[in-house]
Amino acid sequence: MALRLDNVGIVVEDLAAAIEFFRELGLELEGRAMVEGEWAGRVTGLGDQRVEIAMMRTPDGHGRLELSRFLAPRVVADHRNAPVNALGYLRVMFAVDDIDETLARLRKHGAQLVSDDVVQFEDAYRLCYVRGPEGLLLGLAQEL
Template sequence: MTTNNLLRMDNVGIVVESLDDAIAFFEEIGLKLEGRANVEGEWAGRVTGLGNQNVEIAMMMTPDGHSRIELSRFLAPPTVADHRTAPVNALGYLRVMFAVQEIDELVARLIRKHGAELVGEVVQYKDSYRLCYIRGVEGILVGLAEPLKSK
């Protein structure tokens, strides 16, 4: 018999240049800032494999309290790669998706207030969802899904 060691998913990490801009963008979607902190030192680098590091983090939480995004701004060592403009079929971690209400209003607000761009278009999947991808602050790819009411 195999034991399931999984308890939960704690968070998804996203590295950004501007923590303030990223916080504002995710707050606009509906996440709440749970806290900000600096994580530094050799101990942290032992976890990440980066050696001595200094990272400013912000933890964003969904309204239900079950999911989090950890936004990180590396002060040291400097970032070494940039995947923010990768297309949706690129290998690796790509996007986070949120269930939302009133997707059209939210997309319009994210475009107007944060310069987000709609990747394709808002489409309907069967009688289940209206879906889209947007590129938000710093090119971060976000999926939005509006559940359709059952009749």
């Protein structure tokens, strides 16, 4: 039985830009490290690998993103611009306190709405998808 969702991993090319984007969203940098060696390659199945990682934590302390920049082996596929109905992992959804203010801050880091506007679902939520750095797909939800 799973105890909790520990983290979601996202592979990026520009680790510094991704860190700043997620800081702007309100996540805190827990730490950065180089992950390499035989043990790491056994976990991922990639063999000899060198990966620079940054662990980002949500303000409530429960959610984490592991941002990874692969130095070796090189990245072999690119799913960043896949449409929202593509197979596989889709996006990460964040609850925000003020969706308009959050969008204004994230736009300074290149975020763009996927559709033309923020949508309201009944009297419960305002929602949107945005493309962040490197085309990463994120969801934002403001509870009303």
